[in-house]
Amino acid sequence: MRQIVNSASTAPTVLVVGSGNVAWHLCSAFEKAKLPVVGVANRTVEKLHEFKQHFSIPVFDLKTPPEADIIVLAVSDNSIHLVSEQFINSVSTVVHTSGVFGIKELHTKVKNKGVFYPFQSFTKGNTLDYSSIPLFVESDTAQSKKHLSYLASAFGSAPYCIDAASKKSLHISGVFANNFINKLLQESMHLLEENQIPQEVIWPLVEETIKKAKHIGPAKAQTGPAIRNDQKTINEHLEYLKNQPELQNVYAKLTQLIQEKKS
Amino acid sequence: MRQIVNSASTAPTVLVVGSGNVAWHLCSAFEKAKLPVVGVANRTVEKLHEFKQHFSIPVFDLKTPPEADIIVLAVSDNSIHLVSEQFINSVSTVVHTSGVFGIKELHTKVKNKGVFYPFQSFTKGNTLDYSSIPLFVESDTAQSKKHLSYLASAFGSAPYCIDAASKKSLHISGVFANNFINKLLQESMHLLEENQIPQEVIWPLVEETIKKAKHIGPAKAQTGPAIRNDQKTINEHLEYLKNQPELQNVYAKLTQLIQEKKS
CATH class of the missing domain: 1.10.1040.20 (ProC-like, C-terminal domain)
Structure with a gap:
């Protein structure tokens, strides 16, 4: 994946990784907020069938994802480390959405890390008022901090910074x-x-x-x-x-x- | 207490006994439904101070209650038996509102017994939609059955008959x-x-x-x-x-x- 440096004048682009309930609701919130989502990617692209029908977001195999400024890993807790390894040569901000893990679960060689944890129980297809969902974030660099604020803006709410403990x-x-x-x-x-x-x-x-x-x-x-x-x-x-x-x-x-x- | 026989043409009158949350909500529901509530009675009449301020229902000492066709005991579970003893010479329907006890908790000499259990958590002053509250009733005579239906009508819902088990x-x-x-x-x-x-x-x-x-x-x-x-x-x-x-x-x-x- 080529390195991307986001210019201040352009909105950062977003790639969602995952095919579960959280990925679904992120796509929904980001699409509603008109964020430039370049795609949703999954190891088994067939699982994105529903996404294709419901969103106008291109779907990708995780082996060949499009470039994006922010990569949101909405994958199972156990896969975070492994999937993040794929992005160690990128300057993209790599964010996971787990309620269990902190920022350290991402591969140490990921340059800009973040956690974006919406405190809600998600089900595909359910309608949610995203602006009422409390968001908890953790970031390591100025870039990841900026990018997390940007993601939070799609939910229309200010995030709480939170440490792992x-x-x-x-x-x-x-x-x-x-x-x-x-x-x-x-x-x-x-x-x-x-x-x-x-x-x-x-x-x-x-x-x-x-x-x-x-x-x-x-x-x-x-x-x-x-x-x-x-x-x-x-x-x-x-x-x-x-x-x-x-x-x-x-x-x-x-x-x-x-x-x-x-x- | 004099024996009262309710004629078909007149709505049965109601006396509420108690000063707690259930008594409060019964008074509220019955007043809203324009049921002829002749009073609310309590052993310590001072505790009915709030009721006097909030409802246009006369308050009484439990020693000298007014006559009524239906007597609803919204008292603590432990007091039901004792309070019901006061009404053993009456033909009124005597009803308790406990979720714990069945009809047998009322004194055996009470002639027309009933249980009227609204399945809800009550707090004084809280606004409730009474029509959405499920009602569970138990009755022993045709009269008590008729009177329980009448009470239920104040809630705007059909009661479920339920046995003690x-x-x-x-x-x-x-x-x-x-x-x-x-x-x-x-x-x-x-x-x-x-x-x-x-x-x-x-x-x-x-x-x-x-x-x-x-x-x-x-x-x-x-x-x-x-x-x-x-x-x-x-x-x-x-x-x-x-x-x-x-x-x-x-x-x-x-x-x-x-x-x-x-x-």
Whole structure:
């Protein structure tokens, strides 16, 4: 890949690498913001079939990508290092989008490194309000810093600078707020289904739970048998869940967490 | 209390008993629906101060309540039996609103019993769309059945009939969807706060989590290190949480739950 030096008068060009949910939403946000996206590349170009149908962005095999000022690696965490190796002779800014890793995951010989982590759960095809997504960035050179600001502008929001240590806590908080909440929802709906109660009855409660926590804060919004120390109800619930020991265990641990933090 | 027999041509009158969040929202829903609410009564009438300011419903001491066709006990679970004893000589329909108990919690000598359980998390003063709240009812006589339908009409929705066994699973599902999700939110926001990350960054993710689970179902929406069996990231997260053993334990148990149910 030839070295590219971006002149101040021209908008930097962008290449997206990847075929997953993050790559999809980056293409969507960048196209909406009319950023000059020169292409989306993937190791297996066949996987970009949907992208071809949905975006007017050319698709490429990762072996022969077009030149670009900014290369955004929206690939799996385990592939970041390997894919970044392909760009060690480039002056392009090479950015990854992982919530797990920091800037050091990119190959040490990459000249201008960056991390561009949108704190959101992405699904292909879902419509998102990009301007509401918090962005977290890490950069090493003046060029990568400038280029990250440019990418953030496509989302219409100012990015937060974050170091690798804080980013770990951010990622864990995301696991609680997304992965674990989603799992609790699944179990909750499963309990309803087992008893022929229509599963959709859960949504007004869940939506009010979130609204209330947002409005008065979850500490003040806490209700239920655990915070009331209603051991009789807790015991009845644990007894009810005895045939689902993992779920019973989660019930017990979350109850304990509510009670321990209270005292 | 004198026996009241409701004639078909007159709307049944309602007395609300209690001073908490549920009593507040019942008064609000019933007043909006122009139901003839003859009063709200409480053991300590001083606690009804806010009700007097907010509603045009007379307030009473529970020792001297007005007569009513339907008496709704929006009192704590532990007080239902005792308070219902006061109405054993009445033909009024006596209804409680507990998510924990069934119809049997009311005194056996109460002639017309009912349970009217709105599946929602209530906070005084919060505005709610009552028509979206799922209602669960249990009744014993034709009169109590008729009266429960009447109460439900104030919410603008058809109630689900539910027995005590199914109601327990409903209540547990509510604990997961409200109490536990709220606690996870609190922990998630606490992790951010500890690292000087603005807590509000959590909301776009949480709202998308709920939206996605509602849209495609939580089973399909599951993402993250647990479902990916990304043990390296899981270990790093557990290590990060080592100084908060209860939270670390919850992380481990929820991770296990996601992984066990997968295989």
